[in-house]
Amino acid sequence: MEKNSMENLGRMSVSDFKSQPKLPLILVLDSVRSGLNVGSIFRTADAFALEKILLCGITAQPPHREILKTALGSTDSVDWAYFATSVEAVQALKTAGYKVLAVEQTTKKIWLQDFLAEKDASYAFVLGNEVEGVDNETLAICDGVIEIPQFGTKHSLNVAVAAGIVVWEFVRKAK
Numbered sequence: 001m002e003k004n005s006m007e008n009l010g011r012m013s014v015s016d017f018k019s020q021p022k023l024p025l026i027l028v029l030d031s032v033r034s035g036l037n038v039g040s041i042f043r044t045a046d047a048f049a050l051e052k053i054l055l056c057g058i059t060a061q062p063p064h065r066e067i068l069k070t071a072l073g074s075t076d077s078v079d080w081a082y083f084a085t086s087v088e089a090v091q092a093l094k095t096a097g098y099k100v101l102a103v104e105q106t107t108k109k110i111w112l113q114d115f116l117a118e119k120d121a122s123y124a125f126v127l128g129n130e131v132e133g134v135d136n137e138t139l140a141i142c143d144g145v146i147e148i149p150q151f152g153t154k155h156s157l158n159v160a161v162a163a164g165i166v167v168w169e170f171v172r173k174a175k
Contacts, residue, residue: 022051024122030086031057035066040160046074056086086138109147
């Protein structure tokens with residue numbers, strides 16, 4: 001066994017990436033403080049060919065030094081837009097026909113492993129601030145909540161890690 005070379009990985013150009021079909025999933029970042037987390041989420045969105053990322057509130061926007069450090073060029077390939085608030089972003093998504101789910105810990109939720117996307121529906125997942133989570137006003141207008149099961153003492157995941165987990169589960173079930 002040997003690692004694949006860069007030539008064997010079959011990387012596509014940014015223009016080819018932009019023209020390929022995308023997974024009908026948008027990530028909404030609700031005041032994510034760390035540019036490093038934002039950059040990591042851009043890489044996840046690129047890896048799984050997500051439709052777009054919406055950056056809200058205090059979330060840093062490209063070009064930002066910390067984002068560029070971890071995004072490794074994925075800010076060029078992944079479409080993104082900025083909204084002053086996550087409420088505005090969620091309202092726009094719902095108007096456009098998206099089913100919007102927060103990734104959060106609440107009393108009413110769907111466990112991630114039990115979530116089944118409706119065929120031919122487009123989705124958006126809202127990921128919250130590293131300390132406060134998803135804004136309460138935003139949470140109130142979401143169509144539902146997905147929770148990632150956790151078995152340790154912290155019941156807290158890094159937002160970029162949480163994004164990777166929920167995106168992978170969405171992709172796994174969509175294929």
